[in-house]
């Protein structure tokens with residue numbers, strides 16, 4: 405194991421986690437000013453819990469304008485329109501209450517409110533010119549970790565795939581992670597968002613060691629990282645243990661609390677390192693099949709792990725993940741096998757489809773998916789192995805037939 409300590413961590417200035425922590429919001433928001441724009445998930449906006457929160461904010465003297473205009477897949481044009489409205493309202497702070505879609509939308513509205521559009525000026529890495537309107541992020545799903553990450557993902561009809569905007573300026577000013585907000589969420593939402601958190605943790609822990617250019621502009625995602633190494637392992641066991649419980653029993657408070665914390669840790673971890681091949685391949689798979697982000701990353705992850713195993717340090721890391729997921733196999737290879745099997749088993753328990761064919765992907769589409777995956781240069785660079793079209797095609801062919809499916813019963 406390397407003894408060198410190299411890392412970068414960029415996080416919100418405040419993070420609160422715990423059931424009931426939303427009670428901090430009136431004081432927290434007032435610290436930024438009096439005018440708040442609240443971007444709220446349309447489902448969540450109709451719940452008594454949100455009505456109560458809004459009452460508390462207004463009761464504390466805040467002027468809050470609520471918008472639920474967050475469209476699925478975040479089309480760039482819809483965000484440009486929201487950005488214009490936000491610029492006119494000139495909020496002191498943007499409150500985001502929702503899943504990853506709402507949190508990502510809020511980061512981009514904050515960017516547009518501060519610097520103007522169109523959004524496509526900022527596509528890619530490090531194109532945001534400076535600080536944005538402060539965002540206070542309150543997740544209502546346990547999954548994306550977007551409440552602490554420097555990235556937001558949008559769709560654009562001019563692009564075949566969804567496109568990321570990443571900048572350290574997109575890290576929210578504060579995150580309030582209150583697991584009660586996800587209590588009762590349906591099994592599908594819980595499964596698809598929760599498995600993505602586990603993918604973030606595993607891909608972050610197995611990220612490539614990049615050499616940061618300390619004397620230049622740092623990339624947003626800096627590869628394997630001393631901070632993430634600790635954070636990711638802590639999250640893996642909690643997510644693996646509690647995700648199936650929350651899917652089975654949506655009202656399970658302890659499961660929700662562990663998932664909320666695990667997903668927050670996942671964001672803290674991958675927000676620094678980046679993610680790699682399950683994400684590179686999910687973007688084209690998602691574009692083709694219109695299936696949720698986490699469904700694709702979760703399904704692909706075991707096949708990605710099969711493909712990256714073999715190098716000593718990666719195997720050591722996969723074995724540690726295996727142990728965090730419950731393996732007590734005596735050998736490294738046995739623990740790596742167990743890590744892969746555990747993820748296949750969790751996927752089965754939470755009802756994910758077992759193969760890309762089940763999603764409607766056909767064999768003749770695999771080569772094009774691999775091509776598009778390879779073109780995600782930022783994600784491919786974070787993989788711990790050299791990535792070729794052949795490597796990606798191999799992953800996709802195994803995932804297409806669900807070659808690991810039988811491991812779910814071991």
Ligand SMILES: NC(=O)c1ccc[n+]([C@@H]2O[C@H](COP(=O)([O-])OP(=O)(O)OC[C@H]3O[C@@H](n4cnc5c(N)ncnc54)[C@H](O)[C@@H]3O)[C@@H](O)[C@H]2O)c1
Pocket residue numbers: 445446447448477502503504505506508544545547548549550553554555556557585586587588589590593596597600697698
């Ligand atoms: N910025 C990042 O770091 C990052 C990381 C991963 C994914 N993402 C993005 O996040 C998005 C996915 O986010 P998501 O998985 O949180 O889903 P989501 O925000 O798209 O929400 C999915 C569904 O769940 C519902 N929902 C939200 N909270 C609920 C609750 N408490 N109870 C019941 N229903 C609820 C929503 O109304 C919606 O119908 C994708 O667009 C993906 O690209 C961003």
Ligand SMILES: [Fe+2]
Pocket residue numbers: 548600603604683697701
């Ligand atoms: Fe993800």
